[in-house]
Amino acid sequence: MSIFQRLAGLLIWLFLRRRGPAPRRTERPDARARIVPDGQPAPRAELAVVALLCLAALSAIAFVVVYAVDSIPDQTQYLGLALGGSFAFLAAALIVTGRHLVVTEHVEREYGEPHPHAARQVAQVVEESGGRMRRGRLLAMGAGAAATALLVAVVTPIASLGPVLDVERFTRTPWRRGRRLVDDAGRPIAAADVRSSEFITAYPEHADREQMGAPVVLVRLDPATLHLPQGRAGWAPGGILAYSKICTHAGCAIALYRSPLFRPTDGKPGLVCPCHYSTFDPATGGTVVYGPAGRPLPQLPLSIDRRGHLRAAGNFSGPVGPSWWGVRNRKAST
Amino acid sequence: MVGRAKPQGVDVIEKPVRALDERSHTAPLALRALRYVFPDHWSFLLGEVALYAFIVLVATGTYLALFFDPSTAPVVYHGSYGPLDGAHMSQAYRSAIHLSFDVKAGLLMRQTHHWAADVFVAAIALHLMRIVFTGAFRKPRELTYYIGLTILGLALLEGYIGYSMVDDLLSGMGLAIGYGVALSIPLIGANVAALIWGGPFPGAPAFWSRMYVAHVFMLPLVIAALIGIHLFLVSSLHHTQFRGRGATEKRLRGVPAFPGQAPRSLGLMFAVFAALFLLGGLVQINPIWLWGPYHVADGTNGAQPDWYLGWLIGALRLMPGFDITVAGRTLVPNPFWGGILFPTFVFGLLFLWPSLERLISGDRRTHNLLDRPRDAPWRTAFATAVLTWLFVIFVAGSADRAYVLLGWSYQTQIEVYRVLIFVLPVAAFWLARRICVELLRNEDVVRDREDAETEARAAAQLD
Numbered sequence: 001m002s003i004f005q006r007l008a009g010l011l012i013w014l015f016l017r018r019r020g021p022a023p024r025r026t027e028r029p030d031a032r033a034r035i036v037p038d039g040q041p042a043p044r045a046e047l048a049v050v051a052l053l054c055l056a057a058l059s060a061i062a063f064v065v066v067y068a069v070d071s072i073p074d075q076t077q078y079l080g081l082a083l084g085g086s087f088a089f090l091a092a093a094l095i096v097t098g099r100h101l102v103v104t105e106h107v108e109r110e111y112g113e114p115h116p117h118a119a120r121q122v123a124q125v126v127e128e129s130g131g132r133m134r135r136g137r138l139l140a141m142g143a144g145a146a147a148t149a150l151l152v153a154v155v156t157p158i159a160s161l162g163p164v165l166d167v168e169r170f171t172r173t174p175w176r177r178g179r180r181l182v183d184d185a186g187r188p189i190a191a192a193d194v195r196s197s198e199f200i201t202a203y204p205e206h207a208d209r210e211q212m213g214a215p216v217v218l219v220r221l222d223p224a225t226l227h228l229p230q231g232r233a234g235w236a237p238g239g240i241l242a243y244s245k246i247c248t249h250a251g252c253a254i255a256l257y258r259s260p261l262f263r264p265t266d267g268k269p270g271l272v273c274p275c276h277y278s279t280f281d282p283a284t285g286g287t288v289v290y291g292p293a294g295r296p297l298p299q300l301p302l303s304i305d306r307r308g309h310l311r312a313a314g315n316f317s318g319p320v321g322p323s324w325w326g327v328r329n330r331k332a333s334t
Numbered sequence: 335m336v337g338r339a340k341p342q343g344v345d346v347i348e349k350p351v352r353a354l355d356e357r358s359h360t361a362p363l364a365l366r367a368l369r370y371v372f373p374d375h376w377s378f379l380l381g382e383v384a385l386y387a388f389i390v391l392v393a394t395g396t397y398l399a400l401f402f403d404p405s406t407a408p409v410v411y412h413g414s415y416g417p418l419d420g421a422h423m424s425q426a427y428r429s430a431i432h433l434s435f436d437v438k439a440g441l442l443m444r445q446t447h448h449w450a451a452d453v454f455v456a457a458i459a460l461h462l463m464r465i466v467f468t469g470a471f472r473k474p475r476e477l478t479y480y481i482g483l484t485i486l487g488l489a490l491l492e493g494y495i496g497y498s499m500v501d502d503l504l505s506g507m508g509l510a511i512g513y514g515v516a517l518s519i520p521l522i523g524a525n526v527a528a529l530i531w532g533g534p535f536p537g538a539p540a541f542w543s544r545m546y547v548a549h550v551f552m553l554p555l556v557i558a559a560l561i562g563i564h565l566f567l568v569s570s571l572h573h574t575q576f577r578g579r580g581a582t583e584k585r586l587r588g589v590p591a592f593p594g595q596a597p598r599s600l601g602l603m604f605a606v607f608a609a610l611f612l613l614g615g616l617v618q619i620n621p622i623w624l625w626g627p628y629h630v631a632d633g634t635n636g637a638q639p640d641w642y643l644g645w646l647i648g649a650l651r652l653m654p655g656f657d658i659t660v661a662g663r664t665l666v667p668n669p670f671w672g673g674i675l676f677p678t679f680v681f682g683l684l685f686l687w688p689s690l691e692r693l694i695s696g697d698r699r700t701h702n703l704l705d706r707p708r709d710a711p712w713r714t715a716f717a718t719a720v721l722t723w724l725f726v727i728f729v730a731g732s733a734d735r736a737y738v739l740l741g742w743s744y745q746t747q748i749e750v751y752r753v754l755i756f757v758l759p760v761a762a763f764w765l766a767r768r769i770c771v772e773l774l775r776n777e778d779v780v781r782d783r784e785d786a787e788t789e790a791r792a793a794a795q796l797d
Contacts, residue, residue: 112359113359114352114355114356114359114361115355115359115361115362116352116355118355118361118362118364118365119348119351119352119355119361120348120352121361121365122351122361122364122365122368123347123348123351123352125365125368125369125592125593126347126351126368126592127347129592129593130593154393156439157397157438157439157443159438160401160437160438160439160440161400
């Protein structure tokens, strides 16, 4: 019987019964010992449960109505209200039933004990099952060899997921000497467009932007304040610096530029990753000044062409992105 | 080796068993499981074959899901299979081609998966025949039987969705037929199709998500749960058994799970694995690259579904062409007869079989002993007739292939099959019943003779 049929039955019974309490059911003639103890009737709790069940039903019907009628505004809210309400009324009905309507009793039972006898029998069955075997060790070794080899065999095709051994692709970037830097809309970026205290995201022209090696951040600093590592002379024409936009800690995008225009300020600008707040100093070649990153940001050497547009003068100073076992003994590749 | 003596064998086993029991209290359960009794007859292994095929299906299917991309996004193929270079296709089909040619072991897994599906349904069908012909469905095992039938129905659907979502030419043709059958449901057909496909054929892109989640999650989960309940019921009621050798309705006689049955069942399991991977590696099945991608305007002659849907193709082809219309309104479109009513009738008959037999025979007793087919001539005859009927319809489904291979006129074949579906079941009924009766009569004769011989020997000794 469905809950609705029960509900209907209950309602009909409530409607039809005479006023006054229903006659107590008489003791069963065979007078079997009870399993569940007797209890006092609770007519008010019963009525409350019936009412709650009716509300649950109405609320569920309301869900169907709200779903079906397109003109009702704020559907999401009403749908959630109706379905959540229905479950809430059902929960309330069961809580009232549990507290006031079912017979409450406390029963006891023993914890189980271990079964040393059965365990011995299990061991005995296993032991005696090998009664005909005279070369147990040899059989076990054979079984072990077959099982191990077969296990390795069925796991091997997982290697097709890779290419497992091709890690050189992790160092690849789309940057090479002469490739122009373009903005979001694909327009080339003029050196004059990069103003100090600004922070521009640039991409390689005619290349896939959705690879970690693609995006760079552009900032302009006073050339006098730069202390780039050795060998990076001429990487920052006019004080314009380009760094990989991908944090070397966990691969988030460096989306924040802490320029020294607001307080508190230590006077130094910083490229900040919003995931775990690794902060890199653009003036010193992207070295880590704060946070969990373990490697400086890779720097992209820049040049300015005759029309004043920014171009890459080579690839990054190192592989882009989070650290892995080969990141320090490999160069960025194309 | 110096020092300690080797530990006694029993200790090596008993110590971990005891340790486990102290932490789980399951030693009595383990003991019962180890000594669970299996009847000693090969026909009880058919269901096991299905179970092992299901394991292969889950394993290979999981592997395929690591590479298959159920997307309708249109792409142009430029992969390693030259003949399809430049073909317009869905991403789903491209990823299936890719996993067949460019993923190591990919084609092995795909073909093994397909073979396993065919074997899974075949094993269930044979298992079902064993159950019907021996009366194993009788009280108290009706629930086990209904669950088994449900698994069979879901397996058919699961297989159909599986080869449909690859989106090769045959997938699309099969889906188009499925769409036509869905549309043919009286009164609500168009709405059912709209609900499932998300619009007119070939449907919304989300239809592919629906097939995919149904094929790799919902249906396997339900099938696995039903297999679990099926096996629980089998073990809690214990197996049935054939008569003879001290078997009675009260006592089951057979081989214990351990050690007797374990190597047999495990051996069968590895034999099934072996057969399926050998088939998958050595015998080509569903070479999707030959079919090409599906487009609504494309079709091919001689298309055949997997064997387990052959009966439905046959029914669709045998049905004379008419729609039932009432006052200009279409009440019953033609595909309904073969595509909906026919399988509903067959499954309905199978589901009602235990009740019908109880009704007709009046037998409400509990049965643990099986009938041999000859022991119940009427049941055997009727089941044979139904099976013959289904088989004729199944064969009618490949009339086009028979035309190509043997040159038999398609139209004539269909005319003949339309007669045979009525004649052959009747003949099969009569023949099966006759064989059963004769076999029983022969047993009587043999028994009489043996009795007489024993008597004669006894008399001779007395002399």
